[in-house]
Amino acid sequence: MSIFSKIAAGEIPSYCCASNDEFYAFLDINPLVKGHTLVIPRREVDYIYDLTDDELARLHVFAAHVARAIKEVIPCVKVGEAVLGLEVPHAHIHLIPMQSERDMLFSNPKLQLSGEEMQSIADAIRAKVTD
Ligand code: 5GP
Secondary structure: OOHHHHHHOOOOOOOEEEEOOOEEEEEOOOOOOOOOEEEEEOOOOOOHHHOOHHHHHHHHHHHHHHHHHHHHHOOOOEEEEEOOOOOOOOOOEEEEEEOOHHHHOOOOOOOOOOHHHHHHHHHHHHHHOOO
């Protein structure tokens, strides 16, 4: 079981932003900016483009709902989307609220946020996600 499957199953704690039977969204533990969120399919697939076309479409619709909620909570110009998957072999989309393109640089130093702040960001996003 991948670390992200354990997170989606609740076996490892996370700051949950949205959840349904098929997908799970949670705050990145080493955020580039406040509100940096990961969106995963519960089905364990390493490479995102090995998902079926229908899964990919539904994953992106789910991610869009989360992105709209992030934009309501975190002041930003737009929410950017990135796919890397070089560290964790479980398909995921990064949603990153951007002030400028520099916020999408994964070589930037990561933020250190308190557990309380992470929880309050996740709670605020979850409250804004619509079905
Ligand atoms: P990638 O696989 O896209 O290159 O990077 C994996 C991302 O997952 C990184 O941004 C990293 O901070 C995040 N990450 C890795 N392990 C955990 C974890 O246990 N919990 C959370 N919330 N994020 C993680």
